[in-house]
Amino acid sequence: MLAELKKSMLFLGMTETEINECLKKSGAKVVEYKKGDIIFHQKEEPLKLMMLIEGTVVIGNNSSDGRRSVVATFNQTGELFGEVFVFLNKKSYDHYAQATVQARILQIPKAFIYNAEGRNDTYYTKMIANVLSILAHKAYFLNQRLQVMACATLRQKLAKILLQNASVGGEVRLGMNREALADFLNVARPSLSRELMKMQEDGLLRIEKKNIYINKLEELENLL
Amino acid sequence: MLAELKKSMLFLGMTETEINECLKKSGAKVVEYKKGDIIFHQKEEPLKLMMLIEGTVVIGNNSSDGRRSVVATFNQTGELFGEVFVFLNKKSYDHYAQATVQARILQIPKAFIYNAEGRNDTYYTKMIANVLSILAHKAYFLNQRLQVMACATLRQKLAKILLQNASVGGEVRLGMNREALADFLNVARPSLSRELMKMQEDGLLRIEKKNIYINKLEELENLL
DNA sequence: TTCAATTTGTAACATTTGTTACAGATACTA
């Protein structure tokens, strides 16, 4: 498991010795869940950092009439989930977490983060830096997404995401198919196709298979 | 100035003594800017936490053809800005910050946060907790906003924001006028008015002056 | 290769939302 932990954002840059030290001093535990098990429920107080080691976890909430809606899905080893609620110091998650397949979760008591005493060891500083980086990344990513969603027209949304992801040569590799891109932009897939084709006709870009090449950078920027 | 700092998110829960200790040990400085002065520019490396003490600051970026677009505005005493870039450990802000009126900014070197040595003082732990809380709040807020924006229809957006802000009795006080609400939801004001009135006709809610009262909570939830 | 499954572009039409203009309501000031 250590090999996986070393690659996670939380333990990035730490030696195996340091990671073990963290796990021991923090009282971290690995908990196994079977398919369908609840990992935490809505009313529960967020007291542990949850890191997915193996499996798939969905975050959702129950509305008052009992309907369930899924807010997020995690399936990458090393990902944290629910950590925002931990650091908000909220009295309850307002969401539940459920394993959709068998899962293993590393759980680190939050108290560990909030107690610097006797921790002039480097691992503590590294972990703090990592946690800050994780939260900052999340805020940064959400902000990027919001800027796309905040565009008034579909053409503007496309311009935004293309500019955000363009490499120096003007090549854009989004790593999404049309359907996923449409979901990301929150539009219907045929609407997306239509607008992409229109933009190509207008000479703004060139579409080749999965790749898109920006022809007129300035014009795209002027749309925003 | 201490009185203001005590109310800021960054120094929340700290005594004046502790705050002074922080300022001294961190090498923090208060810098004055005149109207129009650049506080940091796009290529600059983010090395200091910036807290607005007085004035107004806009964050923006220059696109390649020289046009400027404003991304955010800060004018609340005690607010941090640009902190996400600091904790991302990026090599450059990709934005500039500019004072739009005379401003005073408290600047705290980031190194202070990343060095726990000899800091078994309680103020360090408190500050870490506060910084984590600030970032978590930002992520939480952005996520809330994103959930509203991700709704497919205007009616769903309204349902979402009303449910997010409803008190137990079903009263919703948004503290925004129609124009601001329309901006927040990213729709045209007349479209917003039209949909609100339709929802009232459908019996979902009741509008009284600035306040909105939810009549049928379940039906609103079922929209989502 | 060949076939089936998936992805993508297209078109016609329905629906939603934006735009513009204006009048009644509300809030603010002299």
Place this chain on the structure above:
DNA sequence: TAGTATCTGTAACAAATGTTACAAATTGAA
């Protein structure tokens, strides 16, 4: 109080996007 500015709802129309269905293109596997 009167008068002005701002906010809000309304309506007619324009424009953008969603919906549905389908065929061409692409991918992946046998």
